Amino acid sequence: MNIIVIGPQGSGKGTQADLIGPKIGAAKLSTGDLFRAEIAAETPLGLRVKEILASGNLVEDELTLAIVDERLNTLASDGISSYIFDGFPRTTAQAVGLDQLLETRGQKVDAVIELTVPEDVLIERMSSRRVCSGCGANYNLAFQTTQRDDICDQCGGQLVQRPDDMPGAIRKRLQLYNDLTKPLLDFYGARGLVTTVDGNQDVERVQEAIVHALSAAAINSEA
Numbered sequence: 001m002n003i004i005v006i007g008p009q010g011s012g013k014g015t016q017a018d019l020i021g022p023k024i025g026a027a028k029l030s031t032g033d034l035f036r037a038e039i040a041a042e043t044p045l046g047l048r049v050k051e052i053l054a055s056g057n058l059v060e061d062e063l064t065l066a067i068v069d070e071r072l073n074t075l076a077s078d079g080i081s082s083y084i085f086d087g088f089p090r091t092t093a094q095a096v097g098l099d100q101l102l103e104t105r106g107q108k109v110d111a112v113i114e115l116t117v118p119e120d121v122l123i124e125r126m127s128s129r130r131v132c133s134g135c136g137a138n139y140n141l142a143f144q145t146t147q148r149d150d151i152c153d154q155c156g157g158q159l160v161q162r163p164d165d166m167p168g169a170i171r172k173r174l175q176l177y178n179d180l181t182k183p184l185l186d187f188y189g190a191r192g193l194v195t196t197v198d199g200n201q202d203v204e205r206v207q208e209a210i211v212h213a214l215s216a217a218a219i220n221s222e223a
């Protein structure tokens with residue numbers, strides 16, 4: 001079963017993809033993770049992606065599709081043929097490209113989960129993110145507190161806000177989501193694949209709602 005989780009940054013889609021994947025025997029394919037791995041390895045591609053992301057823009061469709069294609073090949077060679085996509089597709093062109101990538105493998109998109117969270121909650125969640133300038137540990141002060149304000153519990157380093165978690169950058173990403181990614185809900189909605197889940201509740205409740213939606217989708221795709 002191939003599933004896409006769609007939602008703005010801060011909607012918890014990465015967390016949900018991590019939780020749901022093992023339950024349904026699907027490998028998570030996160031373009032964000034793949035981009036970060038390229039950046040960390042300082043490949044030519046990684047350097048280009050780093051620049052694009054730092055400016056708050058989306059990585060081009062063609063480049064994104066090439067990375068996904070490569071990842072699908074790697075997973076297939078490990079015998080994995082069920083995927084849960086996180087952060088991809090982000091544009092209609094990417095969705096069309098994904099259809100082609102799956103079709104050449106005799107597969108298709110089986111279900112799309114849309115996670116909705118009110119915009120003011122998203123902004124609060126994202127602007128509460130901090131990273132340790134010492135060890136790189138991530139915190140979200142909306143969900144956790146540290147022993148000392150603005151100090152890392154693990155190494156005593158100073159917690160700072162990343163430039164892309166500043167209000168201007170957050171608003172830019174939400175705008176890109178509304179303009180480019182939301183139209184995907186019509187694209188997949190026309191095929192009856194979309195289930196909307198309220199992402200503004202406990203992680204466990206969100207997970208239950210997604211599992212429920214997927215079992216309904218599994219019945220439909222067998223019928």
Ligand SMILES: [Zn+2]
Pocket residue numbers: 132133134135136137152153154155156157
């Ligand atoms: Zn630290």
